[in-house]
Amino acid sequence: MxxxxxxxxxxxxxxxxxxxxxxxxxxxxxxxxxxxxxxxxxxxxxxxxxxxxxxxxxxxxxxxxxxxxxxxxxxxxxxSLYGKDIKERVMINMYSEGLMDLMEMIMIHAFVSGTKAKLDDILTKAKERYLPVYEKALSGPVYLVGGKLSLADVQLLECTLMLEEKFPAILADFPNTKVSLMSQIPSISxxxxxxxxxxxxxxxxxxxxxxxxxxxxxxxxx
Missing domain, CATH: 3.40.30.10 (Glutaredoxin)
Structure with missing residues (x-):
């Protein structure tokens, strides 16, 4: 063991x-x-x-x-949360690293001055650069890559919850991203x-x- x-x-x-x-x-x-x-x-x-x-x-x-x-x-x-082959892994990496970029901005925000300007910048980038990518990717599939739960899906849930803490209505224009079956997974619940x-x-x-x-x-x- x-x-x-x-x-x-x-x-x-x-x-x-x-x-x-x-x-x-x-x-x-x-x-x-x-x-x-x-x-x-x-x-x-x-x-x-x-x-x-x-x-x-x-x-x-x-x-x-x-x-x-x-x-x-x-x-x-x-x-087994990393795709079935090299092509799926690189897609997972791209989605994951985009989310890490966005989450890093949120994390750093709490430790810097000039928070109002920083917060506005995070909101703009989230709505214009990041969330549209995941909204499009989830327009049909349940999961981001290969029809199977992956690292990218886990981080997407983490990131959207972090965003909603700062901007409660931010996902109103991103219905595909907001709807997540992951919260129904017992360990996540x-x-x-x-x-x-x-x-x-x-x-x-x-x-x-x-x-x-x-x-x-x-x-x-x-």
Missing amino acids: SEKVILHYFNARGKMESIRWLLTVAEVEFDEVYLTTRDQYLKLLDDGSLMFQQVPMVEIDGMKLVQTKAILHYIAEKY RFLQPGSKRKPQPDEKIKKTVMERPSRTRIAHP
């Missing part, structure tokens, strides 16, 4: 949240080690656990994985309930923790 997956990160969404989502959909149990002290960071650095001196870091299958995309691709491949391992929007405590992290440890964006 393999050891349980362990996630090393802040007690916050950030780059780790997509990993939490994907593991949840794959029905993989995981534990989390929250980084709250300088000594925790330094130990990870000193024992060579952080290849590029930054988190997130995931312990899985005897490895210590860093770099968010690499982690997501490994989990998606391992649990549980993940969306209070008390799950899904993280809330960052509050002032989380912002303080992230901004005051030790200088030797970097984070791949909030």
Whole structure:
């Protein structure tokens, strides 16, 4: 029996949240080690656990994985959420990376000044650049690629929920994107309930923790 997956990160969404989502959909149990002290960071650095001196870091299958995309691709491949061939995988990657671009803008927004202008920019780009792509792709199929659930679908649900937190009516003009069967998947339904391992929007405590992290440890964006 393999050891349980362990996630090393802040007690916050950030780059780790997509990993939490994907593991949840794959029905993989995981534990989390929250980084709250300088000594925790330094130990990870000193024992060579952080290849590029930054988190997130995931312990899985005897490895210590860093770099968010690499982690997501490994989990998606391992649990058959990454298409059937190279052509499907590249489509999944394109959809996934577009969503990661959009989610990164939302994540960073909480940690910068001039938030009103930034928020308006996110809304414009979401409605004009990103959401139309997924709306078109889902005009007939249930899933984005190959008629099967993939990493891209998981991230689309995560991203649309993040958008609705900021802009409650944003999906009104994107009915195909709004309608998702994924929330009916039992593991997802549980993940969306209070008390799950899904993280809330960052509050002032989380912002303080992230901004005051030790200088030797970097984070791949909030």
